Amino acid sequence: MEPSTHESPSFFDRYAYAIKAVIILVLIMVLLIPTNLIQSVIWERRDRQEEASKEVSSRWGNEQNITGPVLAIPYKTNTSNYVYLLPEQLKINGELLPEKLQRGIFTVAVYNAKLQLSGTFKREAMASLNISPSALDWEHASLLIGISDLRGIDNQVEMKWNGKNYLFNPGVVSSDLFSDGIQSPVAINPADTAAFSGNFSLELGIKGSGRISFSPIGKTTTVGINSSWPSPSFDEAFPPKTRRVDDKGFAATWQIQHLNRSYPQSWEGKKFNIHSADFGIKLFLPVESYQKSMRAVKYAIMIIGLTFFVFYFIELSQRRALHPLQYALIGLALCIFYTLLISISEQINFIMAYIIASVLTIGLIIAYTAAAFKSIRIAAGIGATLTLIYGFIYVIISAEDQALLMGSLGLFVILALIMYFSTTIKWDKLGQKNTTITE
Structure with a gap:
């Protein structure tokens, strides 16, 4: 009887699973190429959304900034220079009537604002300028908005100034404060203190899109705005x-008090930026699908990597091998998830788009796994794992403030699980090849 012999495994047999692990890591890196292309698609769609918004705004009205009224008084000696006087009290009350306009598949928030402006001017505010009243052309003063x-x-x-009505005309007497606006001449008798320190009130109806802002030019500025828009964004x-x-x-x-801004109540010429303290309201569209899609794509490497790790451990534990091409097909299915997410979220809200894209992707991978491993049990396990992963990713991209904390803790738990399962594998037995013993 001849002694029993064992055939020594070849290099590739001994390190087959190590070589497979290297191939999987290379595949993960390669699959980052289509995810980068998907990011480019998101930027392109976002640019198209901005173009649609600009097109609608150009027809309806752009973002609006309301500044005024400001009293402009020219010099008699040099009419190209003006002294500007801001109101003592400025009150703005109004309502924003919002609408949603469609440009193709994109939605643009617009509004029709009904504003009431009122307040008072006081001559004492000019005392700090040390300018003689005789040096000013009071009769050609203008009120600018x-x-x-x-x-x-x-x-x-139409403005009511001390009981008299004044109509506004387009344009401004000077571009020191702002380049676009309306004006109304208000002849003032410098000797008539009552006429100067008077009240004003006017109504302004204005259309705009996205945002409306105000300049706090009153020594005390009070603004009250109400609207039926449920998701405003206020300036911080x-x-x-x-x-x-x-x-x-x-x-x-x-x-807002005059102490909260960087310019005084009166000055000469172009010395201060009157828009430095502007504040306002943005009609925020809560469905920021492109922003969330971009955040989801950033986790693509984690989804692909974890999915491949799961399949790799199944190979090791079940001794059932997948071809690298099969890994590549599964990775492409994971990448297609993002194109589904982007395209569906343009039609419906993001959470429903995420659910639909996840179900389609997970369903496809479950069906492919069942066919590849010939096992419903393994396919179901893969489906449950992917469901947990996609659910975890959604929680992360939805929780903006706690995203880093939750992501870090989640990755720690996942790494701990991978380390635990790796201890159950008999690494020293991998690659051994049993041979037939002959007698």
């Missing part, structure tokens, strides 16, 4: 003093 897009004005603006520089936001809309009030 800066409006960033005059196309949005939808009413004849001057947050509202009071606010109410619910499903029926919002109501907000501001009270």
